[in-house]
Amino acid sequence: MTERKIIEEAVTQVLAALARLETPHTDMGIPVGISNRHIHLSADHLAILFGSGYSLTKVKDLKQVGEFAAKETVTLIGPKGVLQGVRILGPVRGFTQVELSRTDGFILGIAPPVRDSGDIAGSAGAVIAGPQGTVTLEEGVICAARHIHMSQEDARRYALADGERVTIAAAGGRGGSLANVLVRIQPDFRLECHLDTDEANALGLTNGDLVRLRPRGGE
Amino acid sequence: MTERKIIEEAVTQVLAALARLETPHTDMGIPVGISNRHIHLSADHLAILFGSGYSLTKVKDLKQVGEFAAKETVTLIGPKGVLQGVRILGPVRGFTQVELSRTDGFILGIAPPVRDSGDIAGSAGAVIAGPQGTVTLEEGVICAARHIHMSQEDARRYALADGERVTIAAAGGRGGSLANVLVRIQPDFRLECHLDTDEANALGLTNGDLVRLRPRGGE
Numbered sequence: 284m285t286e287r288k289i290i291e292e293a294v295t296q297v298l299a300a301l302a303r304l305e306t307p308h309t310d311m312g313i314p315v316g317i318s319n320r321h322i323h324l325s326a327d328h329l330a331i332l333f334g335s336g337y338s339l340t341k342v343k344d345l346k347q348v349g350e351f352a353a354k355e356t357v358t359l360i361g362p363k364g365v366l367q368g369v370r371i372l373g374p375v376r377g378f379t380q381v382e383l384s385r386t387d388g389f390i391l392g393i394a395p396p397v398r399d400s401g402d403i404a405g406s407a408g409a410v411i412a413g414p415q416g417t418v419t420l421e422e423g424v425i426c427a428a429r430h431i432h433m434s435q436e437d438a439r440r441y442a443l444a445d446g447e448r449v450t451i452a453a454a455g456g457r458g459g460s461l462a463n464v465l466v467r468i469q470p471d472f473r474l475e476c477h478l479d480t481d482e483a484n485a486l487g488l489t490n491g492d493l494v495r496l497r498p499r500g501g502e
Numbered sequence: 503m504t505e506r507k508i509i510e511e512a513v514t515q516v517l518a519a520l521a522r523l524e525t526p527h528t529d530m531g532i533p534v535g536i537s538n539r540h541i542h543l544s545a546d547h548l549a550i551l552f553g554s555g556y557s558l559t560k561v562k563d564l565k566q567v568g569e570f571a572a573k574e575t576v577t578l579i580g581p582k583g584v585l586q587g588v589r590i591l592g593p594v595r596g597f598t599q600v601e602l603s604r605t606d607g608f609i610l611g612i613a614p615p616v617r618d619s620g621d622i623a624g625s626a627g628a629v630i631a632g633p634q635g636t637v638t639l640e641e642g643v644i645c646a647a648r649h650i651h652m653s654q655e656d657a658r659r660y661a662l663a664d665g666e667r668v669t670i671a672a673a674g675g676r677g678g679s680l681a682n683v684l685v686r687i688q689p690d691f692r693l694e695c696h697l698d699t700d701e702a703n704a705l706g707l708t709n710g711d712l713v714r715l716r717p718r719g720g721e
Binding site: 290295384386389450456457458459460462463482484485486487 | 509510513514516603604605608616669675676677678679680681682699700701703704705706
C-alpha cells in the first residue's frame with residue numbers, strides 16, 4: 284500500500300508537470316473593457332436620423348484602433364419602454380447594429396439574442412429616434428457575445444486561434460467565470476475582453492480590471 | 503513505457519473513483535430565483551410612506567414561507583436618477599432594507615456594497631417616496647450577496663453547513679460560474695438560489711433554471 288501511494292504520488296506529479304508544459308501563458312491577465320449600450324449606424328440611417336450629409340463628431344477614441352465614441356446619441360423605443368441617450372460609436376458601418384444588455388432588453392420589452400457582432404439575421408428590432416427622423420429597425424438589435432480582441436502576437440502567447448471560445452475567470456468577492464468567450468484576432472487589435480454591463484456587474488468588474496483565461500478543459 | 507501508461511491509466515481511474523466517492527450529491531440542480539430590485543420596510547417607515555395604521559396588501563406568495571410581494575410600490579431617488587415602482591416585499595421587518603442590482607445603483611448614482619441580508623451598517627443611502635411621505639435612508643441600500651436557501655435535509659444531501667460559501671455553475675450558451683454564494687440553512691427554507699438580475703442576465707438564466715454546485719476546491 285505504501286508502494287502504491289508512492290506510485291500514485293509520482294504519477295500525479297508527472298501528470299501535473301505535463302499539464303503545466305501544455306498550458307500556455309494563461310496567467311497573464313487580460314484587461315476588461317465594459318460595453319455600455321451603444322449603436323453602430325449605417326450611412327443611410329445616419330442621414331435619416333441626423334440629416335443628409337451629417338457626419339459624426341468624435342469625442343473619444345476607443346481602445347480598438349479607429350473606433351470612437353461620437354458626441355451624438357439616439358433614443359431607442361421598444362414595446363415596453365424607452366432608452367434615451369444611447370451612444371453612437373463611429374465610424375459608420377455597412378449596416379446598423381444595436382448592442383444592448385439583457386437588462387436593457389427588459390426595459391424596452393424586447394429579447395435581443397446573444398450574437399457575435401455582425402450576425403444580425405433574425406435578431407430583435409426597435410425604433411431609433413434622432414433629431415431629424417426615425418428608423419424602424421426590423422433586425423440588428425443584439426446582446427453582443429462576450430469576446431476578446433487580440434493581436435496575432437497575443438494569440439501566439441496564449442496559444443489561441445481566431446474564432447475559438449474560451450472561459451475567463453475573475454477574482455474578488457464577486458468572482459466567477461464566463462464560458463464561451465469568443466477570441467477575435469486581427470493585427471491591429473489591442474488586448475481587451477469586452478463584457479456588457481450585466482456581465483461586468485455580476486462579477487464585480489470595472490474597466491481595466493484583469494481577467495484570466497481558464498486552462499482548456501476547465502469550465 | 504507501455505507498462506507506465508497502464509499504471510498511469512489505472513491510477514487516474516482510481517483517483518477519479520475516489521473523487522466521486524468523496525463528492526456529495528452536487529449533481530442535483532438547484533432552482534434559481536431571480537430577485538428584481540425590491541424593498542423591505544420597517545413598520546415605522548411603512549407608516550410614514552403610506553400613512554399611520556396602513557398594512558400591506560399581499561398579491562403573491564414568494565417561494566420562501568411567509569414572504570410575499572405586496573401590491574404597494576415606492577419610488578427611490580438618488581443623486582443621479584430615480585427608480586419608480588420598486589416592489590415592497592412583506593411582511594414588515596425590524597429595519598428597512600433596499601436590495602438593488604449594481605445596474606440599479608448606476609441609475610441612482612449610488613454604489614450599494616455587496617452584503618449579506620441584514621448587514622447594512624455603513625451601506626448606501628437613498629430617498630424613499632411613498633404616497634403619504636418620504637424617508638431619507640442613511641443606510642440600508644445593498645446589493646444582496648448571492649445566496650442559497652435550503653432546509654437541513656437539503657444541507658445534509660449537499661454536505662453543506664450554514665454560512666458556507668460555495669460556487670455554483672450554470673450551463674448554456676452564456677454559461678459560467680459564480681463564487682462566494684452564501685449557504686443559508688433554516689428548517690422552513692425551500693431550496694432556491696437567489697441571484698440578482700445582473701447575475702442572472704450575465705449567465706442567461708431565467709426563474710426556475712437549474713444551477714449546480716461546484717465540488718469543493720473547484721473554482
